Amino acid sequence: MRLIDFAARTISPEAIRAAGFDGVVAYVSRSRPGANLGAKPLTRDYADALRAAGLHIVSNYQFGKPGSAAAPSDFRRGFDGGVADARTALQLHEAAGGPDTAPIIFSIDEDIDLATWNRTAVQWFRGITSVLGVERTGIYGHSRACAWAIQDGVVGHSSTPGRRWAWQTRAWSFGVTEPAAVLFQRVIDTPSNPGPLVGGIRVDVNDVLAADFGQWDRSASPTAALASASAAAVAMPPFTESTEIRSPYHSSRGGTRVLWFALHTEDGNSGSARNLARYLSDNERRVSYHYTVDDDGKVFNIVDTDRTANSVLDPGNPKTINLAFAGSWANWSRERWFDRMRHGIDVAAWIAVRDARRYGLQPRVISPDEARRGITGITDHNGVRIATGRGTHTDVGPGFDWGYFIEKVNAFAAMTAPQPTPPGAAPHPGFTVASGETGPEVALIQDRLNTAAGAGLLVDGEFHSVTERAVTDYQRSRGLRPDGRVGARTWAILFDGSDATAPSDGRRDGGVVDFGAYYLVGGSCSGGPEGLASAEAAAAQDEAASVPATA
Structure with a gap:
């Protein structure tokens, strides 16, 4: 299925049909000063004609343009601009007959970098979500912008599993695709590479990547689908937990309070939680974790969580509970994580919340900066490294989908408690x-x-x-x-x-980490965790390779 987008003027539904296209991404934004774009904004009459012809409609907002003095890129107006733009988009969407369940996609039509995203663009989206809510907010942009929006939790969910309201453009993506996108702008009309002519107008062409791509006429509303997905998300993931294999490499916490539940990659090919547990029960480097987990839902608790495991460098060891994904690597891409460890991630989120409750930690993901300030919660080896200033390892790496993991953690943490x-x-x-x-x-x-x-x-x-x-x-x-x-x-x-009415002691903090400010450097563990906090052990570690930061 393919959709077209265009702004110069409207194209008859018959011409769109005759050209073999299935719908349009239509603008619920006004024409900027001096542009005189005839297809902006989408009108009720034109929307009705498109729908009568059996064509799909997806709503998109873009008023400004890069380099325009009168109307620069919309996202550059920050939070307050996002509030104003969302109100305008919603009014025009509703005036055209758009349903109150359909998302509206907001455009970042230029090659922004991570610093610009963190400084300005994510704030614009937060302004938008303050009006529309996250679940009705989508993004248009290059692959990295889409990924940042997903990681920062500012775009909603399609009812198609694993998909988000992301419309990725081929421009500035350098051949990388966002696996959660619902639309992909494959043909971009430019002077050097004109798009196809439809009804006498050059258009952009978009591939549809999901059954639910944000179209107005989706039979199952995204809201209902989300409710169903949310209900499924809070179900305890199936797994078996065993203490059959135990590691001798542990010690007393010495009265030190547990602060963090930390995730790790193996950076090895053990192939299963059992095999990794066996290795950790007998290895020359005396390395251990509290848990190993694999994608089959097998969990081995090889060190009692009341004891210290040899997983990071001191002073981090007595402050952490540590879980390793068996057979995982810190250089895995997001796609590889989902292909090989999606269920394992679900299980890890459940165990992290469970143990956070047991040890009085906040059952939420925290940033490395929060960890550095002594705030309790769920992080990874990289977060512990930054918090303690010790070590070189940066797993779980930049390909780990923190957005997905946070969703799971938050869902499990918010599970309806039994009635008092x-x-x-x-x-x-x-x-x-x-x-x-x-x-x-x-x-x-x-x-x-x-x-x-x-x-x-x-x-x-x-x-x-x-x-x-x-x-x-x-x-x-x-x-x-x-x-x-x-x-x-x-x-x-x-x-x-x-x-019955005694006040809470405040330990049940449900705050959400600001992943726009989450500094996570990717790298490789190069053969395992840092383990024992000795100079000899530290010297034995290979330096982790640094890769560009993500959101």
């Missing part, structure tokens, strides 16, 4: 509930502590050290013996209803 247990509705189980217990009694305690004391616990039915600390804190606050065990007296006071 009504006071007095839970009879004492007849035994003391303590560390190491699992089951519904533990889940009841965790749920009640969240309600009564704002504990911020993951309600997983597992009585780990974080739950024990929450019980101890609660007991102290109520004048009970602070032993971290829930006997009959603690149970009675916890469930008698007197604490």
Whole structure:
């Protein structure tokens, strides 16, 4: 399927059909001063004629033009400009008969670099999303601009799996394609390479890459599709977790608080979580992680998370919980990550949120700069390197789709919690509930502590050290013996209803990282993690190769 875009004047629907095209990307923007572009803005009469002929319509906004003194590129007006442009686009879209479920694509029609994106363009998009919402916002631009918009979470989702509201132009993309795009501008009308003539007008030609590409007449609305996708997204990903293989390379945290859950690449070809776990249980460099995971949903917990693994250089080791993607490489492209580790990424997001709850971390992705300031959360080896100033490794690398991972983390962190247990509705189980217990009694305690004391616990039915600390804190606050065990007296006071409105302690921070400011340098681990924090171990590491930053 192919669409055309044009601005000089309208083209009859019959001519578009006769030329073999299936629809148009139409402008819901006015003609800039002096341009006299007859196809701007899209009118109700013309839109009705296109639809009557069975042609699809996608809405696009572009008023300014690079180099125009009277109307320079729209994105250069920043946040306030984005607000104004979104309001104009929405008014013109609705006046032309556009549905309230269809996205509007906003254009970056020049070769911007990352600095310009971070400084200005992403702010323009944030202004747009403040009016339209993210799910009705799309981008037109080169491959990198599309990727930055996706990573920064300023464009919405198609109902076609893995696709976003991205219309990529061939211009300035240097042969690189954005795998999440729904449209690709393959033919660009220029004086040196004219586009085809349709109804006497030179046009651009666009390939349709998804069943849901933002067209007005999509039978299943993007909003409904998103709701369905969101429901699926919050389902726990299937995986099996084993402690069958254990690593001897661990030590006490020495009272150091865990600050970060860190992702790693293997930079090796183990092929499975099991094989990597076996290597980490017996290797000369004494390297270890807490978890290995693969795309088959196999997870090996080879070091107890209450202990320190040898995954990064000190002082990072005692501050981190570490997970490695088996068989992964820091130089993987975004496409390779999705082809070989998409399910593994889902599982990693689930485990990261689970352990963040267990250890009182923020269940969200944080930037390296936030990590450097001691803010807790989920990051990668590169983030730990920047935070501590130690090491050279920059995995998981620039090809890792942080936008996708953040979506998963946020979805799992926001999963609807069980309804609070009504006071007095839970009879004492007849035994003391303590560390190491699992089951519904533990889940009841965790749920009640969240309600009564704002504990911020993951309600997983597992009585780990974080739950024990929450019980101890609660007991102290109520004048009970602070032993971290829930006997009959603690149970009675916890469930008698007197604490139903206790305030939260603020540990459940749901903030979203600003990926416009997320400095992530790509590179290679060159054979594994940095491991032991000794001069000998550090000297054994190969220098990580630096590649250009991404958003």
